[in-house]
Amino acid sequence: MRPRRAGSLGRRLARWLALLTLVGLALTCLGIYTVTALSFKERQMDTLRQQQTQVNHLIAEAAELDSGTLAHKLDDGMVGRQDMKLILTRADGSVIYASAGIPVHHRVIDMRFEATTGIPPIQAVLSLDVSEDDRVLERLARTLVAAALAGAVVIAAGGFTLVQIGLRPVRDLSAQIQALEADTLHRLLDGSAQPDELAPLVAHVNELLKRLHKAYEQLDAFNADVAHELFTPLATLMGGTEVALRKARDADTLRDVLGSHLEDLQRMSMIVQDMLFLSQADRGAEARREHVASMAGVARAVVELYEAAIEEAGLKVRINGDATGLADVRLLQRALSNLIGNATRHAHPHSTVVVQIDRLDGEIALRVVNEGQTISAEHLPNLFNRFYRADAARSDAARNHGLGLAIVAAIARMHGGRTMVDSSNGITSIGLMVPTPRAQ
Amino acid sequence: MKLLIVEDEAKLADYLRKGLSEEGYVIDVAANGIDGLHMASHGHYDLIVLDTMLPGIDGFGLLAALRQSKQTPVIMLTARHRIEDRVRGLKAGADDYLVKPFAFSELVARIEVLLRRAAGTAPAPDALVLCLGDLQVDLARRRATRAGQRIDLSAKEFQLLTLLLRRKGEVLSRTEIAEQVWDVNFDHGTNVIDVAVRRLRSKLDLPFERPLLHTVRGMGYVLEDRQS
Numbered sequence: 001m002r003p004r005r006a007g008s009l010g011r012r013l014a015r016w017l018a019l020l021t022l023v024g025l026a027l028t029c030l031g032i033y034t035v036t037a038l039s040f041k042e043r044q045m046d047t048l049r050q051q052q053t054q055v056n057h058l059i060a061e062a063a064e065l066d067s068g069t070l071a072h073k074l075d076d077g078m079v080g081r082q083d084m085k086l087i088l089t090r091a092d093g094s095v096i097y098a099s100a101g102i103p104v105h106h107r108v109i110d111m112r113f114e115a116t117t118g119i120p121p122i123q124a125v126l127s128l129d130v131s132e133d134d135r136v137l138e139r140l141a142r143t144l145v146a147a148a149l150a151g152a153v154v155i156a157a158g159g160f161t162l163v164q165i166g167l168r169p170v171r172d173l174s175a176q177i178q179a180l181e182a183d184t185l186h187r188l189l190d191g192s193a194q195p196d197e198l199a200p201l202v203a204h205v206n207e208l209l210k211r212l213h214k215a216y217e218q219l220d221a222f223n224a225d226v227a228h229e230l231f232t233p234l235a236t237l238m239g240g241t242e243v244a245l246r247k248a249r250d251a252d253t254l255r256d257v258l259g260s261h262l263e264d265l266q267r268m269s270m271i272v273q274d275m276l277f278l279s280q281a282d283r284g285a286e287a288r289r290e291h292v293a294s295m296a297g298v299a300r301a302v303v304e305l306y307e308a309a310i311e312e313a314g315l316k317v318r319i320n321g322d323a324t325g326l327a328d329v330r331l332l333q334r335a336l337s338n339l340i341g342n343a344t345r346h347a348h349p350h351s352t353v354v355v356q357i358d359r360l361d362g363e364i365a366l367r368v369v370n371e372g373q374t375i376s377a378e379h380l381p382n383l384f385n386r387f388y389r390a391d392a393a394r395s396d397a398a399r400n401h402g403l404g405l406a407i408v409a410a411i412a413r414m415h416g417g418r419t420m421v422d423s424s425n426g427i428t429s430i431g432l433m434v435p436t437p438r439a440q
Numbered sequence: 441m442k443l444l445i446v447e448d449e450a451k452l453a454d455y456l457r458k459g460l461s462e463e464g465y466v467i468d469v470a471a472n473g474i475d476g477l478h479m480a481s482h483g484h485y486d487l488i489v490l491d492t493m494l495p496g497i498d499g500f501g502l503l504a505a506l507r508q509s510k511q512t513p514v515i516m517l518t519a520r521h522r523i524e525d526r527v528r529g530l531k532a533g534a535d536d537y538l539v540k541p542f543a544f545s546e547l548v549a550r551i552e553v554l555l556r557r558a559a560g561t562a563p564a565p566d567a568l569v570l571c572l573g574d575l576q577v578d579l580a581r582r583r584a585t586r587a588g589q590r591i592d593l594s595a596k597e598f599q600l601l602t603l604l605l606r607r608k609g610e611v612l613s614r615t616e617i618a619e620q621v622w623d624v625n626f627d628h629g630t631n632v633i634d635v636a637v638r639r640l641r642s643k644l645d646l647p648f649e650r651p652l653l654h655t656v657r658g659m660g661y662v663l664e665d666r667q668s
Contacts, residue, residue: 259657266658269541305622307596308636334626341632 010163018156025148033141040133048111048128051084055124059088059115071097083129088115088122096122106131169194173202185213218385225387229271229402233264274403278386281410287328289415295364296322298329299355302336306344314349321357325364325436327415332434335411336366338404339430343370346428360433367420367431375423383430384409384419408432441555442466444485446476446502447517448494456489459544460551473497480506487554489547490534492518492525500532507533513554515547545613545659570605573665575644575652577605586648596621597640604653604663613660637661 058077062070078086078099085108088096102108108127115122176189188209191202244257292298296319303310303317310317317340336355343353351371358365375383382388387402409419412432422429443465447453450471457467468483470476473496480488480502488506492499499516506512516534518525529537535557536550570577574587582598584591593601599621604612614633618624621636637653645651654662 256657259659262658265541266543301622301624304596305618305624305632307594308639309632312635312639330626333624337626 009167010160013163014156014160017159018152021152021155022148025151029144029148033137033144036140037137040130040137044109044128044130044133047084048109048126051081051086051126051128052111052113052124055086055126056115059122059124074099083132085127085129087125087127089125091121091123102127102129107134166195169198173198177205180209182216185209185216222386225402226271226275229387230268233268237261237264271403274407278403278406278410281414285414286416287331287411287414289326289328292325292327292329292332294322295325295327295332295357295366296355298327298332299336299357299366302333302340303355305337306340309341310344310353313344313347315344315347316352317355318352319355319357321359323357323359323364323436325359325434327364327434327436331411331414332366335408335432336368338408339368342404342430343368343372343428346370346372348372348426356429356431362435362437363417363433364436365420365431365433367429369427369429371426372428374426375421375428377423380421380423383421405430441486442468442484443551444468444470444476444480444483444488446470446473446480446488446494446499447491448472449491455544456547460548463548465551473499473502477502477505480512481509485512486558487513487515487551489551490514490516492516492529500528503529503532503534513558515550515554517542543613543615545611546615549616570602572605572608572652572663573650574648575605577602584644586644589647591643593640593643596636597643600636600640601644601663604661607663609662609664611656611659611662617660 054077055074058073059070062073074086074088074097078084082100083102084099085102086097086099088098090096106129108129111126111128113124113126115124172193173189180187186209188206189202191199191206194202240257240261244254249257299319303319306317340353340355347353347370354369356365356367356369358367379388384405386406388405405419408430409432412419412434415432415434417432417434419432420430441464443460445453445456445460445467447456447469448471453469453471457469460467468479468485470479473494475496476490476494477497479485490499490503494502497505499518503514503516506514513535514533515536515538516529517538517540518529519540526537535554538547538550568578568580570579575584576586577584577598579602584593584598584601600617603617603620612620617633617637637655641651641653645653650665650667652663652665654664654666656662
């Protein structure tokens with residue numbers, strides 16, 4: 001089933017306004033008409049009752065008189081009342097008196113009564129011509145209907161126009177959004193001419209634009225970094241191959257060249273694999289967590305791998321604390337390996353690198369702490385960004401492609417955890433926190 | 441030993457054929473899934489190297505069809521670095537799994553393991569004392585001597601030396617060394633292995649005239665006595 005389209009806001013509003021106005025005005029008009037009609041009716045009844053009193057009075061006066069006198073008197077009483085007719089009959093139906101008629105096609109209302117004093121009783125029928133009142137009422141009704149329709153049309157048109165005017169800022173906004181391109185995302189929407197109701201929308205869209213712009217810039221920078229990281233080994237490979245091919249070389253030399261190229265290729269392969277890993281983490285890949293009886297044991301395997309490197313750097317290493325928890329051991333070891341590798345490279349000689357494992361409230365913190373140069377505060381928030389190097393001209397850039405900490409951050413994310421970093425007074429501590437259920 | 445390679449990328453298939461032939465295997469190559477399935481079902485192979493992305497029938501389909509009739513060991517190759525693919529491959533009945541790009545030496549090592557497993561033969565029982573030139577390693581007493589001089593080694597250095605010595609003359613990649621000595625299978629910088637080997641070399645070779653531990657650029661390390 002297709003969702004119904006909302007259609008034009010202006011037309012819809014105009015339709016509804018017209019309908020509501022029509023209903024409202026119709027009710028008002030109905031009220032006016034009813035009250036008027038009732039008043040007319042009341043006045044007609046009053047007129048009839050007055051006339052009745054007079055007729056009764058005349059009959060009473062003329063009770064002993066002959067019918068001729070009565071007729072005369074009644075004729076006098078009816079003078080000036082062309083809108084009325086009186087018929088008097090005896091009980092047997094014979095007519096005593098009938099006044100001049102009302103044109104037959106006129107609507108009349110009748111009042112029947114028994115003359116109070118007549119003996120024998122006299123039946124009277126008093127008729128009132130109400131056609132004039134009917135005409136007035138009819139004209140009123142027509143006027144009211146016309147006014148209601150006209151009012152509805154005017155309000156509908158007005159509503160439509162108002163909506164069009166009211167939506168002008170939205171059209172302006174829409175034009176602004178349409179003009180946005182991926183590389184002009186930094187140009188935010190101008191909300192100055194917008195009504196208060198739209199201000200939050202403009203603000204939210206602008207926030208979204210800022211985030212998009214930042215992501216776009218990061219992606220852009222990332223692409224440039226990737227290209228750069230891959231270009232360096234590519235340049236070596238191309239140049240080296242070309243030079244090797246320029247002259248006849250003996251097998252040993254060629255073997256050496258090929259071996260060196262293989263190393264470069266392995267490095268490139270590693271960069272690409274790490275980037276794929278990061279992209280998977282970005283797309284929301286989750287770690288497959290299993291019960292880990294001893295985090296210290298997990299760390300020890302990594303420390304053992306680094307033993308030689310640590311010793312060669314003149315360092316010592318220690319694991320502090322332990323915890324049980326849920327984690328993907330392989331990923332956790334990879335994160336720790338990156339952290340220990342970093343710490344080994346940056347630690348002051350003869351200091352101790354500490355792998356600190358702490359159980360906090362619902363979380364396990366794994367940190368690698370080393371003594372070394374304090375990382376200035378401006379670098380700290382960016383440390384986990386891809387290809388970010390606090391020291392732009394680091395000597396071991398060839399070996400470290402700058403994705404190590406980004407991978408640590410990705411592994412933390414894959415565990416639903418986060419990273420942490422602190423550097424002050426020559427002590428740098430970088431690590432990750434992974435949530436772990438209390439029951440474990 | 442006869443191996444079937446099902447791989448549609450001609451260059452890759454070519455170098456696999458060349459490399460594996462030189463390792464002493466007889467190699468057939470199929471360039472698509474349909475030929476691959478036909479050859480695998482009707483021919484006799486000791487092992488199949490199977491690419492996942494193939495024209496005709498893909499690797500998973502081929503494997504599923506093959507497993508109806510045969511239990512030939514299969515190593516799958518994939519360009520996709522996804523855990524689901526790995527799980528899917530192993531569930532479909534693959535015996536091992538390699539992600540492209542892989543080191544050729546790693547493929548050879550895994551083929552050997554699978555063939556040994558299929559043949560039901562364990563590796564030859566360890567001798568108690570391993571020798572190479574004037575180097576002697578006593579496994580029982582965990583002692584290494586060279587030209588009669590005791591070499592003082594840490595536990596991991598001793599394991600590293602033993603591994604290199606057991607497979608003397610064979611180039612071992614850094615990945616394999618990390619797996620065999622440190623029992624790690626997470627991705628790590630290869631630098632740590634270089635440092636460990638360098639330290640072993642400083643104790644093993646530096647005090648003596650003839651080096652035994654050699655670096656093969658781009659490949660790894662080999663322990664051999666090159667002058668004898």
